[in-house]
Amino acid sequence: MEKNFKLDWDTLKKHETPEWFKDAKFGIYCHWGPYSVPAYENEWYSHWMYVNPDNPEYPQGKKFYEHHIRTYGPLNEFGYKDFVPMFTAEKFDAAAWADLFEKAGAKFAGPVSEHADGFAMWDSKLTRWNSKRMGPKRDIMGELSKEIRKRNMKFIATYHRHWLLGWYPTWDTTTDASNPELSDLYGPKMKKGDFQYPPTPHEIDAGIKKYYPLAEEEFNKEWLARLKEIVDNYDPDLVWFDNKMDVIGEKYRKEFLDYYYTESKKKEQEVVTTYKFYDLAKGTAVLDVERSRMSEMKDFPWLTDDSIDWKAWSHIDNPKYKSTNRIIDFLVDVVSKNGCLLLNITPKANGEIPGPVQERLLEIGEWLKHNGEAIYGTRPWKIYGEGDAKVIEGHLSEDKNPDNTAKDIRFTTKNDILYATVLDWPNETVTIKSLKKNSDYYTGEIKSIQLIGSEENITFERKEDALHITFPKKPIGKHAFVLKISSAE
Structure with a gap:
């Protein structure tokens, strides 16, 4: 174990981005969990529902808080934990999902393994708050990994757990989040004001300092242990990380990369890790840009993740879906600049994929069926284009x-x-x-x-x-x- 702590970033840069990723170009994932139950505004419901409207720092929380109190009751009586048994996924069909992903032309696919809410979408021995023991009472990742691979697609796992640090107001005794018996869901005891957005690249480059709490040892260990469980149990071909991973101790981030890359070699598996901003060292993994793209062609492979809904990453009652044309143009532009697209879709809490989402995916697949030779397996030209x-x-x-x-x-x-x-x-x-x-x-x-x-x-x-x-x-x-x-x- 000690050798992992001595790893430097240069050692981890020896990992090569596999050709399958450079060839694949298009993947699909989905934000789906207990936060899909309220179907209100966006996937941050689990956070904003707890933000008191009197908090001047986060005025955007007011409508979430008021909606929650009006719809479900006081936060000490109905907290986020109470959405878990309502997340039954009774219409979830992993084979049907995988069929749709294949028809859409995706070459890699998978679920959000754990969002910032702390609920694991796999059969975990590390937490009772998982989809096998609660809610659907099914191993979502296990079922999807089998069906996706049956169709010759790569399986991916995405991980947001680092956002859990301060996500819930564990300091607020008027809510259930402060109950120590629920700390295995709501996270460690924090103080008011600990939840912070990560510094932007501009702020970092400008040397702007601001308060930004870092994870303590126990949280770091849990973060890494869950990742290792995912790698050991599901052999993901790609592990995708949301930003804010720099709250995790550097040695733990290095140890994950070393573990994942070492285990993949043992399995003769070519794998990819992604990161945002400066959370991992450049060259150790593939850079991912969120809801954005590059203005110019790059000499390195990169990824963008974007949602099919302009407004949210999870299913909501009043979505604003992107047009098929917009998504295809986006894909073409990204590929011309040496990138790949990971498109997020928005299943309902019951496991249904909304009709308009299915329609768009099938239209993308139809376009790729006829024009995919200009996408799959291609490489950038001397310039990305003109216009x-x-x-x-x-x-x-x-x-x-x-x-x-x-x-x-x-x-x-x-x-x-x-x-x-x-x-x-x-x-x-x-x-x-x-x-x-x-x-x-x-x-x-x-x-x-x-x-x-x-x-x-x-x-x-x-x-x-x-x-x-x-x-x-x-x-x-x-x-x-x-x-x-x-x-x-």
């Missing part, structure tokens, strides 16, 4: 980015083929400046151009200003349109 749309980077910035037009084109390449994906149907002619005559990027001759899905001959001409391509008069589909460009060499 008017400028991506705004930054944590939770996706809603600042506009929809794309026919002027927005994204490139990928595979086996000497260049794919140019046009993100909207054009008015007959597409011009691609990057492929103009005597282009610095495409120096060879173009032999042919095929519009995937169309049987018409595509005419084109390379001029001094651009490559001009004549499209059919009628659209061949509803979403992004892929040009398959073959060289004469």
